[in-house]
Amino acid sequence: MNQAVKLARISLPILRPRAAVVVRLIAESNPHGLDPELVPTDRLLARWAVSQGGDEYMSGWDEQPARSRPTPLPDDLAIVVDQTILHSTVQARNFVHRWYMRPGESVTVLAKALGLHRDTVYMRWRSTLWYMRRRFIEVRLDV
Numbered sequence: 001m002n003q004a005v006k007l008a009r010i011s012l013p014i015l016r017p018r019a020a021v022v023v024r025l026i027a028e029s030n031p032h033g034l035d036p037e038l039v040p041t042d043r044l045l046a047r048w049a050v051s052q053g054g055d056e057y058m059s060g061w062d063e064q065p066a067r068s069r070p071t072p073l074p075d076d077l078a079i080v081v082d083q084t085i086l087h088s089t090v091q092a093r094n095f096v097h098r099w100y101m102r103p104g105e106s107v108t109v110l111a112k113a114l115g116l117h118r119d120t121v122y123m124r125w126r127s128t129l130w131y132m133r134r135r136f137i138e139v140r141l142d143v
Helices: 019-029 036-056 075-086 090-101 107-114 118-138
Strands: none
Touching (some): 107 118
16 A cells, blocks of 8 residues: 555646737736726726817717717816826826827827837736826825
């Protein structure tokens, strides 16, 4: 009964997924692209962009009638959001301005302007939304 069982050792390569695969897996796990906690922050920033840029933000929305158009923020709330964005990190501020104030810009152009790889733009969008959500909570905005 004291016989040692000899196991065959199998050597498997360690697989490291590429960034594109990771991004695709994240996107497939959440078909709408955003965590439910981030939707109010995204909506607030879209409304802020309409307040700041007027109709420029909503250009191209006629092709997507299923989406509701964001309404401009009230002036007092727009000022608070604008000040919060201005006091954010340079990286977050630049991303918010490029993403929300230039919605017709392609992901490739956006990535090049921000010095990112095309596959990481959506991950940066999510991380920026998490950051902005925390900043809005710090200034007591309900997001």
